[in-house]
Amino acid sequence: MNMFLALIVAAITYGTPLLFGTLGEILTEKSGNLNLGVEGIMFMGGAVGLGGVYYYEKAVGASANGYLAVIIAIACAFLAGAVASLIFSFLTITLRTNQNVTGLALAIFGTGIGQFVGEYMRVSEGGYISIGNALKGYFANSPFPAALRNIPVVGSLLFAHSIFFYLGILLAAVMFWYLGKTRSGLYLRAVGESPATADAAGINVTRNKYLATVIGGGISAVGGMVYITTIAGCVWNHEGLSGVGWLAVALVIFCMWRPMSAIWGSVLFGALMILYLRLVIPFIPTQLYKILPYVVTVIVLIVSSMRNNKDKQPPANLGLSYFREDR
Amino acid sequence: MYEQKVPLVRLAKRDGMPGWQAWCIRLASILVALILGGLVMMIALPDGSNPVAAYGTIITGALGTKTAIRQTVKIAVPLLGCALAIAPCFKMRFWNIGAEGQITAGAIAASYFALYWVGRVPSVLLIVIMGLAGAIAGGLWALIPAFFKAKWNTNETLFTLMMNYIIIGVVRWLQGGPWEGRPGSQIIPNFDQSVWLPKVLGVHCGWIIVLVLVVVMHIYMNHTKQGYEIAVIGDSVNTARYAGMNVGRIMMRTMFISGAISGLVGFIVAAGANNTLYDGVANGVGFTSITVAWLSQLNAFAMVAISLMLAVLSKGADTLQTKLQVPASISDIITGILLFCMLGCEFFINYRLIFRKQGHKEGAKS
Numbered sequence: 001m002n003m004f005l006a007l008i009v010a011a012i013t014y015g016t017p018l019l020f021g022t023l024g025e026i027l028t029e030k031s032g033n034l035n036l037g038v039e040g041i042m043f044m045g046g047a048v049g050l051g052g053v054y055y056y057e058k059a060v061g062a063s064a065n066g067y068l069a070v071i072i073a074i075a076c077a078f079l080a081g082a083v084a085s086l087i088f089s090f091l092t093i094t095l096r097t098n099q100n101v102t103g104l105a106l107a108i109f110g111t112g113i114g115q116f117v118g119e120y121m122r123v124s125e126g127g128y129i130s131i132g133n134a135l136k137g138y139f140a141n142s143p144f145p146a147a148l149r150n151i152p153v154v155g156s157l158l159f160a161h162s163i164f165f166y167l168g169i170l171l172a173a174v175m176f177w178y179l180g181k182t183r184s185g186l187y188l189r190a191v192g193e194s195p196a197t198a199d200a201a202g203i204n205v206t207r208n209k210y211l212a213t214v215i216g217g218g219i220s221a222v223g224g225m226v227y228i229t230t231i232a233g234c235v236w237n238h239e240g241l242s243g244v245g246w247l248a249v250a251l252v253i254f255c256m257w258r259p260m261s262a263i264w265g266s267v268l269f270g271a272l273m274i275l276y277l278r279l280v281i282p283f284i285p286t287q288l289y290k291i292l293p294y295v296v297t298v299i300v301l302i303v304s305s306m307r308n309n310k311d312k313q314p315p316a317n318l319g320l321s322y323f324r325e326d327r
Numbered sequence: 328m329y330e331q332k333v334p335l336v337r338l339a340k341r342d343g344m345p346g347w348q349a350w351c352i353r354l355a356s357i358l359v360a361l362i363l364g365g366l367v368m369m370i371a372l373p374d375g376s377n378p379v380a381a382y383g384t385i386i387t388g389a390l391g392t393k394t395a396i397r398q399t400v401k402i403a404v405p406l407l408g409c410a411l412a413i414a415p416c417f418k419m420r421f422w423n424i425g426a427e428g429q430i431t432a433g434a435i436a437a438s439y440f441a442l443y444w445v446g447r448v449p450s451v452l453l454i455v456i457m458g459l460a461g462a463i464a465g466g467l468w469a470l471i472p473a474f475f476k477a478k479w480n481t482n483e484t485l486f487t488l489m490m491n492y493i494i495i496g497v498v499r500w501l502q503g504g505p506w507e508g509r510p511g512s513q514i515i516p517n518f519d520q521s522v523w524l525p526k527v528l529g530v531h532c533g534w535i536i537v538l539v540l541v542v543v544m545h546i547y548m549n550h551t552k553q554g555y556e557i558a559v560i561g562d563s564v565n566t567a568r569y570a571g572m573n574v575g576r577i578m579m580r581t582m583f584i585s586g587a588i589s590g591l592v593g594f595i596v597a598a599g600a601n602n603t604l605y606d607g608v609a610n611g612v613g614f615t616s617i618t619v620a621w622l623s624q625l626n627a628f629a630m631v632a633i634s635l636m637l638a639v640l641s642k643g644a645d646t647l648q649t650k651l652q653v654p655a656s657i658s659d660i661i662t663g664i665l666l667f668c669m670l671g672c673e674f675f676i677n678y679r680l681i682f683r684k685q686g687h688k689e690g691a692k693s
Contacts, residue, residue, distance in 0.1 A: 034484065036424070040663075091667060095674035100422050100484060101621040102670055104614045109663020115656035120371065123652065246492060253485050285504050291496030294489045301489070305481035314482055319422070323338075 005156055007271060012161050015270025017042070017227035019168040021248030022255065022262045023175060024081070024220030029252060030179060031212035032192035033092060034319040036103025038220050039245025040110015041084045045077035045221025046228040046241055047117035052076030053139075053229070054121065054129050066138030070163065073139070073225050081221020082214045084110055089213045093206060096321040107245070111238075114224070118236035131234040138163070139229040164226045168263070171219065175259040188212055192315035195322035205322055223248065247273075250297040256304065256312045269293045339679045349676045356672035357665065364661035371653050381647060388646025389639040395646075397529045401600055403638035404530075405430070405592050408537040409616030410623065410630045411544045412588035415581050417617075418548065418625050419557045423582065425472065425487030426589045427613025428494040429465040433590025434597040435498060436464030438604035441518040441597070442506065450521035457522065458594050465590015466583040468494060473582035477575030491613065498606045506604070517603045524599035531599030533592075538631075540588065545627040557581055589613070615662070622669050637662060 021042055028035045035041075053073045057064045088106050091097045121129050142149055143166070144159040151159070179185040190198040191208045199205050224241060232240050251269055255261035272293045276286035304312045365378035389399045409426045416423035437457040444453055472490060475481035501507075501515065508516035524531040548554040556577050560567045567574050592612075597604050615637065623629035644658030 036484075036488070087667060091671050095671045096678075097670040097673065098621060100424060101618055102667075104424065105618055105663055105666035105670060108611070108615065108618075108659050108666065112656045112659025112663055116371070116654050116660060119654035119656060123654070243492070246488070249485070250489055250492075253482075285500050287496060287500035287503055290499070291493045294492045294496070298486060298489045298493070301486055302475055302479070302481055305475065305479040308479075314485075318482075319484060 005153065007274075008267075009156055009160060010274050011267050011271035012165055013231060013270065014273045015266035015268075016162065016165045016168055016230065017223040017244055018248050018251055018269055019172070019262060019266035020164070020223030020226055021220045021245060022223075022251040022266055023168070023171055023259055024216040024218065024223065025248055025252045026216070026255075026257055026259055026262065027175060027219065028085070028213045028216030029257060029318055030189055030192045030315055031209045031216075032195060032315050032317040032320065032322070033089070033209055033213045034099050034103065035085065035088055035106070035213060035217065036100060036249065037084065037088055037106025037110055037217075038248050039242070040107040040112075040114070041081045041217050041220045042224030042227070042245040042248070043111045043114025043238070043241060044080040044084050044117075044224065045114075046224035047114040047121075047236060048080035049073045049077030049222070049225025050129075050131075050228045050234065050236060051117060051121055053131055053135065053234070054125075057131055057135055062132075064132070064135055066135055069135050070138055073229060074222055077221045077225035078218035081224075082218040084113075084221070085214045085217025088217070089210050092321060093209050093213070096323055099319050099321065111242070114241075115238055118238060122236065128235055131229075136229075136234050139234065162226075162230050164222075164230065168266075172259040172263050179259065189315070192317055195317055196324075199322075199324060205324075209322075220245075220248065247293055250294055253314075254293075254297045254300050256300075257314065272296075335683050337681050337683075339681055341677060341679050344676055352672050352676055353669065356668040360661070360665040360668035363664050363668070367660055367664070368653070368657065371657055381651065381653070384647050384650055385640065385643025387643075388650075389643040393529065395642065399635070399638045399642040400530050400534055402641055403634045404533045404537050405596050405600075405612045406616050406619055406634035406637060407630055408533075408540060408592035408595065409589055409612055410619040410634060411537070411540050411627060412585045412592065413617055413620040414544060414623075414625045414627065414630075415548060415554075415557050416585045417620060419561045419578065419581055421473070421476070421578060421582065422484040423469065423472075423487050423585055424484060424614070424617060425469060425490045426585075426616060427609040427611070428487070428491035429469050429586040429589035430593035430596065430609040430613055431491075431494045431498055432468035432586075433461035433465035433593030434604055434608045435494070435501070435593075436590070437461040437594035437597050438506075438515070438518070441522045442515070445519040445522055453522055454524065454598065457598060458591060461590040461594030461597075462587040463590070465593060466587035469582045469586020469589070470579060473579045477578050491609075495606055495609070498604060498608065501604070502606060515604045518598065522598060523602055524595065531595070533595035533599045536591070536595060541627045541631060544588075548625070548627070553577075553580070618666050618670075622666070637665075640665070 021038055025035065025038050053069050056069055056072050084106060088102055091102045092099050140162055142160050143163045148159040149155045179189060187198065187203045188208050190203060191205050195205045227241050227244055228234065228236065247269060251262065251265050255265040272289065276289040361382065368378040368381050388395060390396055409430065413423060413426055437460055440453060440457045440460055448456070468490065472483050472486040475486065476483045503513050506515045508514055524533060526532065527535060556567070556572055559570065559572065560574055560577060564574055593608060596608055601608065619630055619633050619637065623633050640662055641658045644655050647653045647657065648655040
């Protein structure tokens with residue numbers, strides 16, 4: 001029982017970065033933009049977010065405010081991701097380049113920038129940069145008081161996670177409400193399904209696509225920062241972060257573009273990421289556990305295409321540029 | 328009132344631009360990218376050294392000595408090979424981004440024969456078998472998503488992407504499990520020297536294979552019936568169906584060919600460059616080569632130039648790191664900027680910007 005509980009807690013820790021990465025990409029893809037640069041965006045978010053906290057602490061010293069540090073980290077990461085997605089948006093929406101190719105270029109560029117910033121901080125500060133323990137706690141520890149956290153079972157299940165997990169759930173709920181229940185969300189989905197129709201109905205396709213992609217990229221980037229500040233312990237660790245972005249792309253498919261499913265989906269994927277450490281089943285090599293998320297995603301992809309269920313499909317115009325004059 | 332509704336800038340498709348002009352725009356975009364890259368380097372470089380000198384270091388680092396040239400060619404070979412593999416798929420508008428996995432699949436199959444068949448058959452024959460096995464394995468790995476695309480229209484972009492990580496995970500398992508050399512090392516032992524690809528002019532002969540493939544692919548895409556079918560499907564699936572083509576079969580065939588070439592590249596990398604198998608055998612080549620193929624307009628000969636250019640950047644950045652302590656990831660950044668600029672410049676080749684003219688009836692013109 002205890003081991004199972006520990007597994008769930010760890011799964012949530014590992015799932016939280018994925019949750020942000022996925023939610024951002026869902027928003028992006030709902031507008032019909034397939035941004036394959038999530039990997040690069042998360043790298044940038046991780047490095048820049050960490051840099052933001054580090055320089056904040058350096059400037060303020062011991063008087064650093066934990067909550068402000070969290071906000072700074074989120075803002076820096078978001079900004080980095082938004083800038084990266086702005087490049088992507090400008091190229092694919094305004095200049096109508098191929099989305100797959102541009103996304104891959106962004107993945108190369110973003111991982112380069114992330115690595116570079118991470119390395120640069122290490123070189124210019126003479127050694128691995130690290131954040132003070134007090135400040136680290138605000139990122140990795142639960143925001144709830146000890147009384148709640150110490151309730152057996154329920155405490156560690158519900159109240160023991162980092163602040164980002166709760167923010168992620170909140171964000172998922174907001175996105176669910178926005179995409180499903182508001183007019184503006186409906187417009188956004190219309191743009192992703194059929195931009196020509198949306199355009200004819202008077203919806204500003206370009207603006208919707210830009211906004212969704214830029215904000216989505218920002219959200220994804222926060223995921224990279226969450227990884228670095230919680231799992232990697234506020235140290236730049238590109239090896240740990242590599243692959244998380246692609247997993248987020250997989251998760252978008254797995255949860256069928258629905259923000260609420262992303263919550264349990266990311267916890268499940270988080271569990272699959274660490275299962276090999278916790279649960280050793282004889283005869284099944286641990287390394288093969290790690291491919292489970294991808295295998296499951298492929299199966300979901302195949303089954304959903306076989307069933308051809310109208311609710312559970314990618315946005316119809318995913319990956320295609322829209323040019324009004326091109327009929 | 329009418330004039331006010333004319334937007335400030337509007338777009339029109341160009342009716343084909345003279346070739347030299349298009350290439351001028353492309354060269355200009357490379358220049359812009361290099362300037363932007365120079366700005367990035369100004370931040371990165373230690374004080375007092377200028378970016379122009381850094382570019383000089385990149386060039387001499389990549390092409391200055393014989394050894395450097397050999398290493399640069401070694402980087403370019405898989406890029407070029409994979410770009411050739413991707414070209415027919417992209418021509419068909421089948422977004423195969425699974426080259427990374429197809430390389431790996433090919434490398435696994437080739438490695439199996441290299442590890443377990445050595446000594447049983449003559450080494451020349453064994454190398455041929457390895458190449459064939461790599462090609463077949465890569466082809467079959469690519470066939471899976473193609474089959475589902477043909478049968479149920481499963482999204483191939485996402486499918487091929489996932490397939491990459493599945494096969495890379497398999498290599499990790501092989502590394503730590505059945506094929507592990509010294510227990511606990513997590514490393515597959517080096518192949519026997521008799522199955523290494525022979526060297527020609529100091530570089531493993533993979534470069535000859537890909538150069539032959541350049542010509543073959545050019546002919547295949549432009550002068551064969553199958554190449555024509557691919558082009559028709561790329562332009563309009565419905566037209567292809569109407570003309571009586573079996574679209575699903577052509578897709579599967581093309582993907583098999585594409586995967587087979589990638590698999591062959593996997594064999595070349597494993598047997599020629601690494602002489603072993605490890606999980607980074609593809610090392611991002613599958614993704615970078617997609618951009619190579621696209622930037623070359625799927626033209627096989629242009630791919631040679633572009634893959635060489637990226638290889639020079641990548642090798643040169645290594646030199647930059649050792650000489651000036653600039654992180655080697657600078658090459659990824661400059662590559663990224665280069666790709667962005669070259670992707671974006673196609674817009675100016677394909678479209679014309681028309682600015683609103685004051686006091687001029689725009690409506691009458693069109």
